[in-house]
Amino acid sequence: MNHLHNAVRKCTQPFKGMWCGYLNPKEILALNDIEVDSDERDITMALDWKRRGISNGRWFYFKPNKRFETLHYGLRRNYH
Numbered sequence: 001m002n003h004l005h006n007a008v009r010k011c012t013q014p015f016k017g018m019w020c021g022y023l024n025p026k027e028i029l030a031l032n033d034i035e036v037d038s039d040e041r042d043i044t045m046a047l048d049w050k051r052r053g054i055s056n057g058r059w060f061y062f063k064p065n066k067r068f069e070t071l072h073y074g075l076r077r078n079y080h
Contacts (some may be wrong), residue, residue, distance in 0.1 A: 019063070021059075021060055023058070025049040026049040027060075028042060028058075028060050032069075035067070038079045043059040
């Protein structure tokens with residue numbers, strides 16, 4: 001399962017410069033791996049939940065970087 005692609009597909013842009021998605025911990029950590037700008041508390045929580053085996057979703061807000069935008073628009077084009 002590709003958690004990064006799943007996370008990118010679930011994300012939307014509700015405000016200019018800000019993105020969000022209802023993501024599980026593995027998807028949050030996948031976005032963290034490509035270095036999107038997010039709150040460190042969200043990453044700490046995702047690591048804790050993953051360690052404890054919790055797979056609940058939660059809203060994750062972040063500012064995208066060039067790599068995220070490239071993935072998002074590439075997947076969107078191939079998805080439709």
